Amino acid sequence: MLRSLLALALALAPAAVTTGCTGAAKTEVELVRTLVLTPVDDSKGALKRVAEAVRADPQSGLEVESGEVAGVDGGPAVQESFATGPEKHVLEDYIRTHPELAPPADQAFGYERLRDGEGRTSWRMHCVRAGGLALRELAAADLIEGPDNRPRIRVRLVPEDSQRFAALTAEHRGRRLAVIQDDEVLTAPMLLEPLNTGELEIPLAAATRAEAQAALDHLLGR
16 A cells, blocks of 8 residues: 555655754755656556556566545545556666556656665656756755654755745645656655745655765765
């Protein structure tokens, strides 16, 4: 079944900085690899077709997770299905060897790394809208500890991107927003309300401080 929706809903919630998990802040960081914010969008059924193919192919090495997310403001629940695999390359290889499952030109597949309570990792496939808000620099970035007591990266956007981010989250309230670097989905929380603070928090599938610091370094291209 779909993993805890609470963790996803908290992905952009406020969190307190703690001295035990705080990295050195970076100011006015120019990103080596662009960070993209874009809606999760399977309106054309690309991910649905992948899920159907996986269900019909017991030799694929993949699984399908299904569940629903409560609607915003009492609205109807949103049904979701994800193709999952033990490694990112297993999902990528499946799409490469099944070209009929490739997404349309205005959409793309992204891959999110997950870690369960026992420290085991897996990967989830999302279908996202191509394009989106591309961030090429940040006002600041550091490590914090979130309300789930796990490390996350907090980034502060430059003023122009902050305004565009607020508009994007207002437009897509009640949907997931994918935070992507390369083709890896760093997080894909449900947008419960517009976000106007200019700050974004990225939960990490990291078990140790060293892993969290490595994730921050990778994000910043260090």
